[in-house]
Amino acid sequence: MAWPATSVVALTACSRRTAAAAPRCSGNLPPLASCSIVRRRYFHSTGAASYSPSARASPSSPPSGPTARYNELVQKGLLKDDDHQRSIIAILQGLHEELTLYRPPNPTRPLGQKKEVEKRGFFGRLFGSSSHEGSDGHDDGKLQVPEDVPKGLYLHGDVGTGKSMLMDLFFDTLPDNITHKRRIHFHQFMIDAHKRMHAFKTLTHKPSGIVVGASSRVMSGAANAISGGPAGGAKERAAAAAAAGEDVDPIPPVAMEFAQEATVLCFDEFQVTDIADAMILRRLLEHMIAHGVVFVMTSNREPKDLYKNGIQRSSFVPCIELLQSQLKVQDLNSGTDYRKVPKALSKVYYAPLDDKNLREFEKLFEAFTSDPHDPAIEGRPLTIWGRTLAVPLSTKKVARFSFHDLCGTPRSAADYIEICQTFPTVFVDEVPKMGLDQREMARRFITFIDAAYESKTKLFASSEVPILQIFGAGTDGNKKAETSDAMREAMDALGMTMDQLGGNPIFSGDEELFAFARVISRLTEMGTTQYAELAGVGSKEAPPEM
Secondary structure (H helix, E strand, C coil): CCCCHHHHHHHHHHHCCCCCCCCCCCECCCCHHHCCEEECCCCCCCCCCCCCCHHHCCCCCCCCCHHHHHHHHHHCCCCCCCHHHHHHHHHHHHHHHHHHCCCCCCCCCCCCECHHHHCCCHHHHHHCCCCCCCCCCCHHHCEEECCCCCCEEEEECCCCCCHHHHHHHHHHCCCCCCCCEEEEEHHHHHHHHHHHHHHHHHHCECCCCCECCCCHHHHHHHHHHHHCCCCCCHHHHHHHHHHCCCCCCCHHHHHHHHHHHCCEEEEECCCCCCHHHHHHHHHHHHHHHHCCCEEEEEECCCHHHCCCCCCCHHHCHHHHHHHHHHEEEEECCCCCCCCCCCCHHHCCEECCCCHHHHHHHHHHHHHHCCCCCCCCEEEEEEEECCEEEEEEEECCCEEEEEHHHHHCCCCCHHHHHHHHHHCCEEEEEEECCCCHHHHHHHHHHHHHHHHHHHCCCEEEEEECCCHHHCCECCCECCECCCCCHHHHHHHHHHCCCCCCCCCCECCCCHHHHHHHHHHHHHHHHHCCHHHHHHCCCCCCCCCCCC
16 A cells, blocks of 8 residues: 555655654553643743852853853943842743753653553543553653753733743853754644644544554654655555554654754643643654653643643643643743833834934844854845845844835835745835825835734834834825725724824825725734734745845
């Protein structure tokens, strides 16, 4: 039996790796109730534990990590110094120093599977209990955690407690030895996990739909198919596994694949609202921790409140216990809403183009591009549908365009989408007030703003007039321009006056006015501190310099 081509493509697309490592199963996974983690060095630690690795840091090495970056941002006036935030950053710094000494294992096979348990089926493994000796020698199905794996962090707090800023500081300053790292919104991670599990199970089904085995022999054939290698003997391996009555357990190989891709995995907005997520999450996290993955999570809820009132919540309680035992749980609430604290990041638009605003704008760009390991370069190429777009000035995470470079020449929506998905932060210089003869540039700018908003791009712009007035044609002397009914409706929806919008817009027609109202609304939201704190994660990595 040849592996279905569509299934191979699906799993390859889900893997997000250039060279897929061969997932190999070795036996069967223990059930949920008995599948626990042994942390030989850190097992005694609890959520109240604290880090104290700083004494091992080299005294001759320059300061690095979250604390140094926080001090730099405070010194530049981009953040306001705060004692409570410093206490949290000290914890992040401790983990940073632990990671400088960490030599992560190289996962080569799924962990802790047993044939006796695998025969019980997928849901039997999720909810059942058993105590067998695993084929890899682990008693009672306990997954061994590498001795030197640092304990992760679970940061929880209300909106406005600075969770995203703290995650930025930690992730952006990870030590150089952590070469595999990933930051992702938790919801997107779970979508990815379900896709990979589905693709994996599809590869191990017969054409009739009957599940064939997940033995190591079958998995080696699947891996060969995924990596483009020879899949010879797959039919015989599948037949042998089917005869043995084995079922497919996708969690161990998918967990291994995630572990191969990221030693440090950062989750934004960790929350569980879906029963499908709740039922697989504990085993997925357990296996990844046993592979040496270090988790840092932010959430609006403390662990005990996750999946509250959810269906079959009792089955999710072991996951809560896992989070509490294997991660340090830290409350970020201090009584301060950091969104309301005056700081430079609350100002993202700079108008008019006077010396003071231009100096502040330049200072902000320098702060965002201050990483010596990622200097700004000129002419970084982006390839879009076979064409090359040169980015005037950029680091791997920050791009800077003049308005003319961005919108002064013909550009497609694909161009703007690629820019915004590649660079989490974009600076735009000297946005003009656009008249009737610049409507094409205005349309391109609207397309760019739509792409930036949908990609959650952090936007900073300098402009000739306040940003909400760049599309206003103004009035001719004392003569009031006629305002259409459609425009009045748009103004009512926006809650703005004609003066605030700089006069009647340069657009006409319902479609253009709708786009105008949408972009004004989005520019307003993108100018808030809350948006600035939540935005700027990015979904791609910038290409290297030519």
